[in-house]
Amino acid sequence: MQRAVHTDVADSFSALAWHNDALRLLDQRLLPGREEYVDCTDAAQVAAAIGDMLVRGAPAIGIAGAYGIALQARAIGSSDDWTAALAEAFEMLEAARPTAVNLSWALKMMRDRLARLAPHADVPARLLEAAQSIHQSDLEANLTMAKLGMQLIRKHHKTPQNILTHCNTGALATGGYGTALGVIRAAQAAGLVDTVFVDETRPWLQGSRLTAWELQREGIQACVHVDAAAGHLMKTRDITWVIVGADRIAANGDVINKIGTYALSILAMHHGLRFMVVAPSSSIDMALENADEVVIEERSADELFVLGGQTVDAGIPAFNPVFDVTPADLIDVIVTEKGIVERPDAKKLADLMSHRHLH
Numbered sequence: 001m002q003r004a005v006h007t008d009v010a011d012s013f014s015a016l017a018w019h020n021d022a023l024r025l026l027d028q029r030l031l032p033g034r035e036e037y038v039d040c041t042d043a044a045q046v047a048a049a050i051g052d053m054l055v056r057g058a059p060a061i062g063i064a065g066a067y068g069i070a071l072q073a074r075a076i077g078s079s080d081d082w083t084a085a086l087a088e089a090f091e092m093l094e095a096a097r098p099t100a101v102n103l104s105w106a107l108k109m110m111r112d113r114l115a116r117l118a119p120h121a122d123v124p125a126r127l128l129e130a131a132q133s134i135h136q137s138d139l140e141a142n143l144t145m146a147k148l149g150m151q152l153i154r155k156h157h158k159t160p161q162n163i164l165t166h167c168n169t170g171a172l173a174t175g176g177y178g179t180a181l182g183v184i185r186a187a188q189a190a191g192l193v194d195t196v197f198v199d200e201t202r203p204w205l206q207g208s209r210l211t212a213w214e215l216q217r218e219g220i221q222a223c224v225h226v227d228a229a230a231g232h233l234m235k236t237r238d239i240t241w242v243i244v245g246a247d248r249i250a251a252n253g254d255v256i257n258k259i260g261t262y263a264l265s266i267l268a269m270h271h272g273l274r275f276m277v278v279a280p281s282s283s284i285d286m287a288l289e290n291a292d293e294v295v296i297e298e299r300s301a302d303e304l305f306v307l308g309g310q311t312v313d314a315g316i317p318a319f320n321p322v323f324d325v326t327p328a329d330l331i332d333v334i335v336t337e338k339g340i341v342e343r344p345d346a347k348k349l350a351d352l353m354s355h356r357h358l359h
């Protein structure tokens with residue numbers, strides 16, 4: 001029995017959906033001006049969509065990767081050796097983007113599911129069920145985290161707050177509803193949001209293009225600013241929270257997230273703002289002792305030099321790392337669907353991941 005993915009509780013749109021035996025992706029490169037969809041029917045198309053950031057966001061690329069395996073199995077149809085038949089698909093999807101752990105986590109879940117299937121199972125159908133389960137579980141995790149994060153805000157404040165956020169962590173980056181933006185949605189519903197201050201998030205503009213698009217659709221009061229204005233806003237506006245997502249959380253609580261997050265954490269510390277990271281447990285990499293070893297994705301210089309079709313290249317090279325590392329000691333709280341971890345450290349994360357956590 002296939003589990004339908006219900007995203008109606010989240011939003012009238014979804015970054016990705018199983019539609020007519022294809023993975024239908026909202027092309028995020030075209031937002032906010034154009035809402036166009038692309039249907040993928042095999043792993044190579046999904047891998048290209050992830051690499052080109054047609055679909056992006058740590059949980060969303062994990063979910064897309066899982067569907068990519070299911071699509072490839074459908075394209076193959078039948079095999080006496082599914083592990084061999086799907087080997088290339090796993091390889092190309094794992095290589096699509098290096099930093100977010102959710103992609104490799106989801107592909108491992110698919111490998112494990114494949115390994116447990118009975119010899120004469122309907123592999124394409126069972127792998128599709130597994131991908132849909134990963135999708136639905138991510139949405140459910142986001143709804144849980146949204147409630148936990150909102151309750152944490154309400155523990156400290158009874159009146160609407162100004163919140164600063166970075167990049168896009170909404171329904172576009174996940175299986176629905178969002179991580180950090182999910183907390184902001186739940187806080188808005190609880191009357192705890194005055195204004196959301198949105199970093200534009202150069203160079204790909206996930207903030208000014210995607211987060212702004214999501215907030216505007218829901219009538220949540222917000223404004224966009226250049227990334228470099230964040231410190232000035234923390235100094236001059238009554239902002240109380242910085243709430244961001246994560247692409248990978250190391251076992252010691254270090255957080256790898258969109259470039260600029262590290263600077264925000266230092267600014268937040270200096271100005272006395274609370275710094276909240278919201279991420280599902282599929283973003284926690286307990287095999288990574290600290291973030292020093294993580295691969296920080298570097299993307300094309302064109303992302304800096306091409307603006308609205310106009311090239312602003314002055315003829316010198318560009319350095320375009322798209323993630324950075326925020327040390328655990330600059331993070332007030334990590335919110336996951338398993339619970340919240342205040343002042344995160346290795347022991348607290350180990351307890352969380354082993355279900356010994358109390359929250």
Ligand SMILES: CSC[C@H]1O[C@H](OP(=O)(O)O)[C@H](O)[C@@H]1O
Nearest residue numbers: 056057058167169173245257258
């Ligand atoms: C809900 S996590 C989203 C996470 O992914 C983004 O990266 P990208 O847009 O490059 O895929 C960014 O780091 C967000 O925090």
